[in-house]
Amino acid sequence: MSHSDSTSTSQGSDPTLGAVVHDLTTQVPELIRSEIRLAQAEMAQKGKQAGLGLGLFSAAGLLAFLGLATLVATAILALSLAVAAWLAALVVAVVLLLGAGGLALGGRTKVGEATPAAPQRAVEGVKEDIATVKGQHR
Missing domain, CATH: 1.20.5 (Single alpha-helices involved in coiled-coils or other helix-helix interfaces)
Structure with missing residues (x-):
């Protein structure tokens, strides 16, 4: 050879x-x-x-x-069979608006718990991947 x-x-x-x-x-x-x-x-x-x-x-x-x-x-x-029709409509409207207010407050609380909107675990995973590629093990 x-x-x-x-x-x-x-x-x-x-x-x-x-x-x-x-x-x-x-x-x-x-x-x-x-x-x-x-x-x-x-x-x-x-x-x-x-x-x-x-x-x-x-x-x-x-x-x-x-x-x-x-x-x-x-x-x-x-x-309206028990009270005047206008009063029946008013009572139902008030009940609906109170329900909407309660749901809105609950929604605001949940949105507040979800902030910040960044995917923190995914960001940490990417940072760890970059560190591993650079040879800087955590």
Whole structure:
């Protein structure tokens, strides 16, 4: 075996650190781009399915709203058998507004608990990944 054959064989089976770094710097961006393209295609497919589901939920919500409005009208009509119609409507309206106020206060409390809006665990995970890649184990 000639000297040039043994050199190419040893280089082919045991690449230098520079060659490995070069391969990584060229292959990692392409890998990331292909993963992003895959994620985009997957999200587009899921977005179509979610859009259809949201449309069905919207229709169900509209029908539920109409059913609730009918129940409110029924409550007013039933109460009007005992008191004047205008007083029955006023009583039902006050009850509904008090319920809405209570729900609004509860919602405000829950929104306050959800802040800050940043995904803290995910951010910490990314920071740990960066530290690991840099060789700074926590």
